[in-house]
Amino acid sequence: MTARTLRTILPPLLAFAVLLGAWELVVRAFGITKLVLPAPTAIASAITSDWGGWLSAARVTGEEALLGFLIALVVALVLAVAATSTPAAERAVLPVVTVVQLIPVVALAPALVIGLGFGPAPRILVAALITFAPLTVNAVVGLQSVEPDTLEVLRSVHASRWEILVRLRLPMALPYLVAAARVCVGLALIGAMVAEWQGSSEGLGYTFTRAQRSLATERMWAAVFVLALMGVVALAGIGLLERRLLRWRPTRVRT
Amino acid sequence: MADGAIVLRGVAKVFRRRGEQTNALAPLDLNIPEGQFVAVIGPSGCGKSTLLRLVAGLLEPDAGTVSVAGQSPLGARQAKWFGLVPQTPALLPWRTVRGNIGLLGELNRGGARARGDSHLVPVEVETLIATVGLQGFESALPHELSGGMQQRVALARAFALGAPVLLMDEPFAALDELTREEMRFLLLSVWDGRGRPAAAGPAEPHRPRTVLFVTHSIEEAVLLADRVLVLSARPGRVVADLPIDLPRPRVAAQADSDEFVHHTRNVRAALRQGAGR
Numbered sequence: 001m002t003a004r005t006l007r008t009i010l011p012p013l014l015a016f017a018v019l020l021g022a023w024e025l026v027v028r029a030f031g032i033t034k035l036v037l038p039a040p041t042a043i044a045s046a047i048t049s050d051w052g053g054w055l056s057a058a059r060v061t062g063e064e065a066l067l068g069f070l071i072a073l074v075v076a077l078v079l080a081v082a083a084t085s086t087p088a089a090e091r092a093v094l095p096v097v098t099v100v101q102l103i104p105v106v107a108l109a110p111a112l113v114i115g116l117g118f119g120p121a122p123r124i125l126v127a128a129l130i131t132f133a134p135l136t137v138n139a140v141v142g143l144q145s146v147e148p149d150t151l152e153v154l155r156s157v158h159a160s161r162w163e164i165l166v167r168l169r170l171p172m173a174l175p176y177l178v179a180a181a182r183v184c185v186g187l188a189l190i191g192a193m194v195a196e197w198q199g200s201s202e203g204l205g206y207t208f209t210r211a212q213r214s215l216a217t218e219r220m221w222a223a224v225f226v227l228a229l230m231g232v233v234a235l236a237g238i239g240l241l242e243r244r245l246l247r248w249r250p251t252r253v254r255t
Numbered sequence: 256m257a258d259g260a261i262v263l264r265g266v267a268k269v270f271r272r273r274g275e276q277t278n279a280l281a282p283l284d285l286n287i288p289e290g291q292f293v294a295v296i297g298p299s300g301c302g303k304s305t306l307l308r309l310v311a312g313l314l315e316p317d318a319g320t321v322s323v324a325g326q327s328p329l330g331a332r333q334a335k336w337f338g339l340v341p342q343t344p345a346l347l348p349w350r351t352v353r354g355n356i357g358l359l360g361e362l363n364r365g366g367a368r369a370r371g372d373s374h375l376v377p378v379e380v381e382t383l384i385a386t387v388g389l390q391g392f393e394s395a396l397p398h399e400l401s402g403g404m405q406q407r408v409a410l411a412r413a414f415a416l417g418a419p420v421l422l423m424d425e426p427f428a429a430l431d432e433l434t435r436e437e438m439r440f441l442l443l444s445v446w447d448g449r450g451r452p453a454a455a456g457p458a459e460p461h462r463p464r465t466v467l468f469v470t471h472s473i474e475e476a477v478l479l480a481d482r483v484l485v486l487s488a489r490p491g492r493v494v495a496d497l498p499i500d501l502p503r504p505r506v507a508a509q510a511d512s513d514e515f516v517h518h519t520r521n522v523r524a525a526l527r528q529g530a531g532r
C-alpha cells in the first residue's frame with residue numbers, strides 16, 4: 001500500500017472508527033438494552049457467528065437488485081433512444097417517467113407479491129421500478145448532451161442515425177449513466193430488501209423480518225449493515241469501471 | 256459533368272418559433288464556380304450561417320433550390336462532398352487527435368462508393384497531422400490541446416475525406432489574434448495544395464476545392480477569399496459581390512498593401528449600407 005492510498009483511505013476509516021466507538025461507548029455507559037439499540041460489537045458478532053448464512057442471504061438480495069437494475073437500464077436506454085429520436089416520443093416518455101418516480105414503489109411490493117407470486121419476480125420488479133426513473137432521466141439528458149456543432153459535422157457526411165447513436169450519443173451519455181448508477185446502487189438494494197419483507201423465504205429482508213419476530217435486534221441491525229456493505233462494494237466497482245471507461249474526461253469524478 | 260460548383264436559385268428561409276416568423280434569408284441567387292474561395296460577411300443574424308446550412312442540406316429552404324455539383328444537398332452529403340468546419344472544434348473528447356481526424360472516414364462507408372467516389376481523394380491521416388503541424392500530438396486527447404490546436408484537428412478532419420466543397424462557419428472566431436492569423440495561412444496552404452509536406456511524396460494532381468467561408472472579420476474575408484459576398488441585415492440578401500484579385504499565394508505583408516486596404520474599404524462600405532447605417 002502506497003503512502004498516497006493510505007492518505008486517501010485513512011481519514012474515512014478513522015471517522016468510521018470514531019463513530020462506532022462512540023456508539024459502543026454510549027450503549028455501555030448508559031446501559032442501553034439491545035431492544036433499544038444493540039452495541040456495534042453485538043452486531044458484529046451476529047455477523048461473524050454466521051458467515052455462511054449472511055453470505056447466502058446477501059447473494060440472494062444482491063442478485064435481485066442487480067437483475068432489477070439491469071432490466072431498468074435496458075428499458076431506460078430503449079426509452080431514452082426513442083425520446084431522443086422524435087420530440088413527440090420525448091413528450092410521451094418523460095411524463096411516464098415522472099409518474100413512475102412518484103409511485104411509492106416499496107409500498108407497492110405487497111401488491112406485486114399477490115400478482116407475481118412468492119418467487120424472486122416481485123423483488124426484481126421493485127428493484128427495477130425504483131431505479132427506472134433516475135436511469136431514464138439521465139440517459140435522456142446524456143444522449144441529448146451532444147453539441148449541435150458535432151452533430152452537424154457527422155450529419156454533413158450523412159452519418160446514419162445508428163452511427164450517430166453509437167459513435168456520438170452513447171459515449172456522451174456514459175458519464176450520465178455512471179452518475180445514475182451511483183444513485184441506483186443504494187435504491188436497488190433497498191428496494192430488493194424491503195420487497196423481501198413480504199412473502200419471501202430468503203434474502204436479507206427475510207433475515208430481517210425473522211429476526212424481528214424473535215426480537216433479535218442485533219441481527220436486524222446486522223442485516224442493514226450487510227446491505228450497506230454491499231452498497232459500498234458495488235460503488236467501488238462502479239468507480240473502477242468509471243476509471244476505465246471515462247479515462248478521456250478532463251476532470252475525473254473522484255470516488 | 257458535375258463539378259464542385261454551388262448554385263442557389265431563389266433560396267429563402269423563414270424561421271417559425273411560437274407562431275412568430277423571422278425571415279432569415281431573402282430570396283437569394285448565387286453561383287459559385289468550382290474552386291472558388293468565397294467569404295460571406297454580414298451583420299450578426301443576417302443569415303450567414305443559415306446560408307451555409309442550406310448548402311449542406313442541414314436546413315431545408317422554404318423556397319428555391321440549392322444544388323451542389325449538380326445534385327441536391329442531400330445527395331452531395333451522401334456522396335461526402337462536404338468538409339464542414341463549425342465555429343467550435345466539435346471534437347469527440349474520447350478520441351485522440353488521430354481518431355478524430357479519421358472519424359469521418361469511418362462513417363457512411365457505403366455512401367461515397369455507391370455514388371462513385373472518383374471525386375474523393377482521401378488524404379492519409381498521418382500526412383494531414385504533419386500538414387497541420389500536430390506531429391507528436393497524435394495520441395493526445397482534445398482536452399490536452401489548446402484551442403488553436405483543437406481547431407487544427409477540426410481543419411484536418413474536414414480535409415481528411417478529400418471533400419471537394421469546404422463549408423466553414425467562423426472557424427477561427429474563438430481563437431486569439433496571433434493563432435487566428437496562423438490558422439488563416441494554414442488554411443490557405445492546405446487549400447491550394449502547398450501545405451503538402453515533402454514526406455508525402457510528389458503532390459497528386461491538385462483538384463481545386465470550393466470554399467464557402469462565413470466570417471465577421473473584414474480583414475479575414477479579404478485576406479482569404481477570391482470573392483466576398485456582403486449580406487444585409489435580416490432578411491439577408493446580397494448587397495455586394497466583390498471580387499478580390501489580390502495575387503496568390505497570399506502573404507501577411509499583403510495586408511499592408513494599398514489594394515488590400517482598398518478592398519477592405521469597399522467591404523466596409525457595403526456592410527454599412529447593408530446594415531442601413
